Amino acid sequence: MLTTAAASRLNIAWDEARAAGMSEPELLLYRSNLLGSDKRVTNYGGGNTSAKVMQKDPLTGEDVEVLWVKGSGGDVGTIAMDGFATLYMEKLRALKGIYRGVEFEDEMVGYLPHCTFNLNQRAASIDTPLHAYVPKAHVDHMHPDAIIAIAAAENSRELTREIFGREIGWLPWKRPGYELGLWLEKFCQENPDARGVVLESHGLFTWGDTARECFETTVEIINRAIEWFEGKGEGKPAFGGAKHQPLDAAARREIAGALMPAIRGMVSSDQHMVGHFDDGERVLEFVCSSRLKELAALGTSCPDHFLRTKIRPLVIGFDPARPDTSATLKELSQAIARYREDYAAYYERCKRPGSPPMRNPNPVVFLIPGVGMITFAKDKATARISGEFYTNAINVMRGASSVSTYRGLPEQEAFDIEYWLLEEAKLQRMPKPKSLAGRIALVTGGAGGIGSAIADRLLREGACVVLADIDRQALGETAELLSGRYSNDVMRAVAMDVTREDAVEAAYLAAAVEYGGVDILVSNAGIASSAPVEETSLDLWNKNMSILSTGYFLVSRAAFRIMKAQGIGGSIIFIASKNGLAASPGASAYCTAKASEIHLARCLALEGAPEGIRVNVVNPDAVLKGSKIWSGDWLKERADAYGKDTSELEEHYRQRSLLKRSVLPEDIAEATYFFASEASAKSTGNIVNVDAGNVQAFTR
Known part of the structure; x- marks a missing residue:
């Protein structure tokens, strides 16, 4: 952060007691994780570290020099030992003898596997030569905001000399690769x-004879840059001062909740995108500033930034002094269309023979004056990280423009990075997306x-899930369990009473702000009651209707609104009951409400079809395992209705089914996944009974 707060200094320190006894590779891992623990040092996936280590050759038994360097695609903050590539230094030096010059430098990446030590399968990154040829045992390459602010300034060479003297040198912009090494x-x-x-326009390299020396040099140099900016920027308004005041x-x-579903629909024509909203202090300062449009148009500088964010964002026309969301929504389509046209023109201007085909031309970053920043990407983690990278770019612009003139990369250089064949090869190696990747579900x-079984099944297939329940304690426990299993990015929990309009609307607002919208609604909230009709009170009747009929109406109505705003279809699945088709004794309120569902x-299947919104039903029966409705009086009431003891009820249900099998929550989840997925893309208005066979519930 480039602020005047004392807390802006890096506060990470080497723990010698912890490091004592570590091997050189272990010290490299320790150093890497320590540097990666502070996003002011480098962002997720950015930067790399290395160590040159003497090890025994597994073939000759002789000691040889081995380069340990962060492998392709890794993250220094979370890397483990298997995240490092290992290569013979002797072979890396031998590559100089076959190097044919800068116009052929990309071919050198193909030689790196021939230098592999000990059959290590971790792919070496394009930055490997940069570490190999620095004649020091330990090398750090980081992307600190404070350093990139210097590197992206118009007079970056002079600023580097002013701040660091001859301790830290300067090199002009050069795309990472063999020549830069x-x-x-x-x-x-x-x-x-x-x-x-x-x-220039890239980042910082530091080195040392020991792991600790290298680490402490990196931290010291970054802190000196931060301190220098604090002295220069004191009392100066950032970005030319404020033009707008942020809304509350x-x-x-x-x-954001109103705009994100519409934007999501506009950018999801090729694949479903997931959104992220950030209205943090640094973002608000930028989007409310007088130089917002001017600086945003210049694009980002560091290659790591624009690979995640595209070369520049889209500034949405919105006046926080006279907020008019409806007018903004009307103009959005044209603004995004213009961005696509501009991006296509940029591609045509800069493409080279052999360039990969143009990728998705939609913006990734959307800046809204007075409101914040929205980012969209193929999944939540990527959308969040893209936002983090653009926040880094904001910090860089803040610093560079406060002491000099901020300068983005020249357009052709930016294109050559974005459409670099080596980057394209990395994209092609990415695993195939899961079947529900980019989908957002509310359960x-x-x-x-x-x-919870349904949520688990959808998460397993790559969906983001908003889990809703009236039971706050159980909701928190379930969300914690699933977040631990799948990650915090893909799981959100909202307390919701389905019978209250305000609670339903709040849940959908949460889904819109957290992920960008909703594609899948699983309406599953329920209760169960049993009583002879003459003993069924009006309160009991109304309670069943309120939750099982009105509640399903309210969550479906809200789903229709958000799905129509997106314009990319959707799937609604009702978890009803066999009792909605087949009457049961002593449960008239429950059965009638389920029939209403x-x-x-x-x-809804009729109304939704023109919009691509499919509506289907899963009818469970006798799901005792884990079901909350069996924890109350329902268990005894149903046992009494059939003249059974409660311990006999599960066997009774199994034996009365045609298949003589128990029905589990996972069975209901599997049927729900079918209706949520593209496997049922041509099904709407259908009912699937998951009841082990009940002739009374046959739909025809």
């Missing part, structure tokens, strides 16, 4: 006392046995 080597040979180098937090959230009654689904 040779540049670094030459710099070190000509400047043997230097402790590092600033790479609730209003920002409401506007009511999510803390019960059936609801089924008929509501039929009506």
Whole structure:
């Protein structure tokens, strides 16, 4: 962070007691994780670290020098030992003999596997030569905001000299690769006392003879840059001062919730996108500033930034002094269309023979004056990380423009990074997306046995899930369990009473702000009651109707609204009951309410079809395992209705079924997944009974 707060200094320190006794590779891991623990040092996936280590060759038994370096695609903050590539230094040096010059430098990446030590399968990154040819045992390459702010300034060379003297050198912009590795080597040979180098528009390299020396040099240099900016920027308004005042937090959230589903629909034509909203202090300062449009148009500088965010964001026309969300929504389509046209023109201007085909031309980053920043990507983690990277870019612009003139990368250089064939090869190696990747599901009654099993099944297939339940304690426990299993990014929990309009609307607002919308509604909230009709009170009747009929109506109505705003279809699945088709003795309120659910689904299937919204029903029966409805009086009431002891009820249900099998929550989840997935893309208005066979419930 480039602020005047003392807390802006890095506060990470080497623990010698912890490091004592570690091997050199273990010290490299310790150093890497420590540096990656603070996002001001480098962002997720950015930067790399290395160590040159003497090890025994597994073939000859002789000691050889081995380069340990962060492998391709890793993250220094979370890397483990298997995240490092290992290569023979002797072979890496031998590559100089076959290097044909800068126009052929990309082919050198194909030689790196021939240098592998000990059959290590971790792929070496394109930055490997940059570490190999620095004649020091330990090397750090980081992307600190404070350093990139220097590197992205118009007079970055002069600023580097002013701040660091001859301790830290400077090299002009050069795309990462083999040639830059040779540049670094030459710099070190000509400047043997230097402790590092600033790479223009890129980042920082530092080195040392020991892991601790290298780490402490990296931290010291970053803190000196932060301190220098604090002295220079004191009392100066950032970004030319404020043009707008931010709206209050609730209003920002409401506007983001209104805009995100519409934007999501516009950018999801090729694949479903997931959104992220950020209205943090640094973002608000930028989007409310007088230089917002000017600086945003310049694009980002560091390659790691624009690979995640595209070369520049889209600034949405919105006046927080006269907020008019409806007018903004009307203009959004044209604004995004213009962005696509501009991006296509950029591609045509800059493409080279052999360039990969143009990728998705939609913006990734959306900036809204007075409100914040929205990012969209193929999954939640990528959307969140893209936002983090653009926040880093904001910090860089803040710093550079406060002491000089901020300068983004030249357009052709930016294109050559974005459409680099080596980057394209990395994209092609990515695993195939799961079947529900990019989909967002809301599951009511999510803390019960059936609801949690459904959520688990959808998460397993790559969906983001908003879990809703009236039971706050059980909801928290279930959400914690599933978040631990799948990650915090893909799981959100909202307390919701399905019979209250305000609670339902709040849940859908949460889904819109957290993920961008809703594609899948699983309406599963329920109760169960049993009583002879003459003993059924009006309160009991109304309670069944309120939760099982009105509640299903309210959550479906809200789903229709958000799905129509997105314009990319959707799937609604009602978890009804066999009792909605087949009457049961002593349960008239429950059976009637369940029948209402089924008929509501039929009506909604008719209304939803023109919009691509499918509505289907899963009818469970006798799901005892984990089901909350069996924890109350329902168990005894149903046992009494059939003249059975409660311990005999599960066997009774099994034996009365045609297949003589128990029905489990996982069985209901599997049927729900079928209706949520593209496997049922041509099914709407259908009912699937998951009851082990009950002739009375046959639909025809």
